Amino acid sequence: QLQLQESGPGLVKPSETLSLRCSISGGSISSDDYHWSWIRQAPGKGLEWIGSINYSGKTYYNPSLESRLIVSGDTSRKQFSLKLLSVTAADTAVYYCARKHYGAGRPPFDAWGQGILVTVAS
Amino acid sequence: AIQMTQSPSSLSASVGDRVTITCRANQVIRVDVGWYQHKPGKAPNLLIYATSTLQGGVPSRFSGRGSGTDFTLTISSLQPEDSATYYCVQDYNYPHTFGQGTKLEIK
Numbered sequence: 059q060l061q062l063q064e065s066g067p068g069l070v071k072p073s074e075t076l077s078l079r080c081s082i083s084g085g086s087i088s089s090d091d092y093h094w095s096w097i098r099q100a101p102g103k104g105l106e107w108i109g110s111i112n113y114s115g116k117t118y119y120n121p122s123l124e125s126r127l128i129v130s131g132d133t134s135r136k137q138f139s140l141k142l143l144s145v146t147a148a149d150t151a152v153y154y155c156a157r158k159h160y161g162a163g164r165p166p167f168d169a170w171g172q173g174i175l176v177t178v179a180s
Numbered sequence: 181a182i183q184m185t186q187s188p189s190s191l192s193a194s195v196g197d198r199v200t201i202t203c204r205a206n207q208v209i210r211v212d213v214g215w216y217q218h219k220p221g222k223a224p225n226l227l228i229y230a231t232s233t234l235q236g237g238v239p240s241r242f243s244g245r246g247s248g249t250d251f252t253l254t255i256s257s258l259q260p261e262d263s264a265t266y267y268c269v270q271d272y273n274y275p276h277t278f279g280q281g282t283k284l285e286i287k
Contacts, residue, residue: 107275107278120275165230165233166226166271167224167269170224
């Protein structure tokens with residue numbers, strides 16, 4: 059049974075870098091069947107796809123965040139990471155990591171971490 | 181990026197009612213739409229993918245239809261535990277985009 063777990067600081071200062079990690083158990087990012095993704099929900103707002111990475115390290119980014127975003131994977135440590143640079147209060151959100159099946163007709167985001175609240179404040 | 185326009189933004193219905201939520205894409209996206217149920221403090225739960233395929237473990241009162249640009253999620257007989265916010269998402273291409281959400285209240 060696949061399980062995902064986000065970790066990282068819950069408080070980040072404005073203009074600094076938000077760094078989160080998603081640890082995978084019961085699976086691996088080495089499989090070409092999946093893309094590994096980050097999604098967030100700001101307070102009172104809807105869901106926003108942030109970015110995804112595949113088994114070979116190819117990344118896909120939300121254009122609205124692309125200039126500040128780095129998603130990377132570590133197959134040996136069975137985890138993938140998110141770095142968001144130069145954060146502002148608008149980046150305050152619950153951040154989720156999730157698995158997406160790759161390919162037409164397959165489930166998007168069928169497994170999720172529990173989510174981690176990151177607050178941007180001084 | 182593809183825009184997903186979801187309606188209504190909120191609705192209130194009674195136990196046993198049939199409710200329908202709609203998402204419209206601003207371009208053709210085949211059948212590449214999923215639907216999620218999201219409750220406060222929990223991760224979103226995938227209900228339906230590829231427009232109409234029920235995810236394992238999801239009650240059969242949930243169903244999806246559509247193609248092209250117009251898609252619907254229907255709950256055939258509303259239950260108290262269906263109180264939640266529902267989102268559509270297009271996975272036709274990147275960037276994947278979600279609808280704005282529909283908050284469903286049980287009267």
